[in-house]
Amino acid sequence: MLDAIVVGGGPAGSAAAAVLAGAGCRVLVADRARFPRSKPCGDYLNPGCAGVLDRIGILGEIERTALPVPGWRIVAPDGAAATTAFSAGTGFAVPRRTLDHILLARAAAMGAAVIEAARVTALDRGPGWVRVTIERGVGPGGYEHLSARLVIGADGLRSAIARMIGAGALPRDGRFTVGAYLEGLDGTGAPGERPPGEIHFARDRFCGIAYLPGGLANVTIALPAGALRTWRGDLEAGYWTALRAFPGLAGRLARARSVGRLRASGPVGYRRRQAVGDGVLLAGDAAAAINPMTGQGMFLALRGGELAARAALRTLDQGGPTRRALAAYDRERRREFGDAFLVSRILDDLAFRPGAINRAVRAMAGRPALGTRFIDAVGGVSRAAAVMHPGLLAALLGIA
Ligand SMILES: Cc1cc2nc3c(=O)[nH]c(=O)nc-3n(C[C@H](O)[C@H](O)[C@H](O)COP(=O)(O)OP(=O)(O)OC[C@H]3O[C@@H](n4cnc5c(N)ncnc54)[C@H](O)[C@@H]3O)c2cc1C
Numbered sequence: 303m304l305d306a307i308v309v310g311g312g313p314a315g316s317a318a319a320a321v322l323a324g325a326g327c328r329v330l331v332a333d334r335a336r337f338p339r340s341k342p343c344g345d346y347l348n349p350g351c352a353g354v355l356d357r358i359g360i361l362g363e364i365e366r367t368a369l370p371v372p373g374w375r376i377v378a379p380d381g382a383a384a385t386t387a388f389s390a391g392t393g394f395a396v397p398r399r400t401l402d403h404i405l406l407a408r409a410a411a412m413g414a415a416v417i418e419a420a421r422v423t424a425l426d427r428g429p430g431w432v433r434v435t436i437e438r439g440v441g442p443g444g445y446e447h448l449s450a451r452l453v454i455g456a457d458g459l460r461s462a463i464a465r466m467i468g469a470g471a472l473p474r475d476g477r478f479t480v481g482a483y484l485e486g487l488d489g490t491g492a493p494g495e496r497p498p499g500e501i502h503f504a505r506d507r508f509c510g511i512a513y514l515p516g517g518l519a520n521v522t523i524a525l526p527a528g529a530l531r532t533w534r535g536d537l538e539a540g541y542w543t544a545l546r547a548f549p550g551l552a553g554r555l556a557r558a559r560s561v562g563r564l565r566a567s568g569p570v571g572y573r574r575r576q577a578v579g580d581g582v583l584l585a586g587d588a589a590a591a592i593n594p595m596t597g598q599g600m601f602l603a604l605r606g607g608e609l610a611a612r613a614a615l616r617t618l619d620q621g622g623p624t625r626r627a628l629a630a631y632d633r634e635r636r637r638e639f640g641d642a643f644l645v646s647r648i649l650d651d652l653a654f655r656p657g658a659i660n661r662a663v664r665a666m667a668g669r670p671a672l673g674t675r676f677i678d679a680v681g682g683v684s685r686a687a688a689v690m691h692p693g694l695l696a697a698l699l700g701i702a
Pocket residue numbers: 309310311312313314315332333334335341342343344345346347348420421422423456457458459461462479481522567570585586587588594597598599600601603
């Protein structure tokens with residue numbers, strides 16, 4: 303019997319598998335996709351991710367592959383803009399197709415067995431064991447059963463494992479996203495300058511931009527379902543019209559064109575689930591998803607995968623992964639991520655109050671140190687709680 307089966311080879315699953323394999327566990331990762339595979343994402347890793355990437359041994363490779371993101375340019379609905387820099391470290395921008403492949407290859411190099419095109423469709427549990435049914439290919443006989451002492455469900459937002467253990471439902475509300483890789487987007491900085499990421503706000507939507515290697519930019523809009531419906535099925539036309547309506551983008555699109563297809567997804571919103579069941583741990587989006595606006599999802603996935611693996615190692619050593627033994631993992635997640643969830647929910651609410659965003663951006667433009675404190679807290683450079691300081695909030699909202 304295996305020690306652990308990790309369902310999903312995205313960032314959470316690969317990080318978990320790399321840690322488990324590195325500790326000498328017999329671990330297998332099953333993913334329904336074949337890698338390299340794409341995933342709707344803004345392709346941004348916040349500076350907080352560097353620690354996990356370093357501990358699993360791929361920070362150097364990411365530094366060579368990605369573009370650094372030294373900070374953020376935030377553009378308000380009224381066109382006011384503030385460019386802010388992290389006080390330490392850097393974020394990264396790298397297509398998920400590349401990043402996730404590197405992460406999964408790392409898990410394999412550490413000794414994890416990896417099976418692709420392998421969809422987990424059922425879970426049976428007994429004392430000290432968990433058995434998964436894996437569908438491979440099509441047709442009769444295209445499935446197999448594998449058993450392990452525990453399972454880590456890292457199978458993303460629509461997690462089948464979360465559903466199977468009754469951990470809670472998907473977000474019902476939230477915005478829908480439409481993103482594309484653009485070339486020819488005119489920038490705001492001098493040539494050769496390391497461009498910051500950009501986030502542009504409008505009344506009911508926002509647009510995130512990450513500059514990628516090869517002259518491409520990931521440009522993703524998040525908007526309410528009702529607004530998306532008015533595009534009447536013509537995603538391409540709706541996307542370009544929506545881009546032109548952001549005051550900070552209108553004049554920069556003359557040469558821009560999309561490379562590849564537009565990618566739509568959603569709804570994306572806040573959802574936290576119970577992260578443990580008997581013999582099962584959830585990690586990454588399967589355990590909790592937040593609005594992509596704050597760019598924290600990848601950190602929560604990588605760090606969450608690492609925490610899940612460490613919790614798994616503890617319980618395997620101590621004789622068995624019962625729900626009680628695994629409960630410490632849920633507490634640890636709350637301790638480590640609670641602030642980030644709270645900040646994300648507050649920002650989610652503030653983001654669609656144009657007056658507040660206009661004032662906050664002006665305040666950051668006038669006081670760059672304020673902007674740095676803010677993006678440090680959201681980007682994992684400092685504790686997320688740092689942004690909850692009443693003085694900082696008052697200054698940001700232009701009332702102090
Ligand atoms: C539009 C959008 C933009 C975003 N932008 C950012 C950003 O710029 N920065 C950021 O930090 N976060 C961003 N996020 C959030 C981020 O993408 C997620 O938090 C992150 O992908 C979570 O990683 P994960 O490993 O938990 O799940 P995933 O990356 O979703 O990986 C899950 C894996 O599980 C596999 N799987 C699913 N079901 C099964 C099954 N039944 N059997 C086997 N395998 C299965 C899938 O094939 C997949 O490979 C964004 C999210 C969205 C939707």
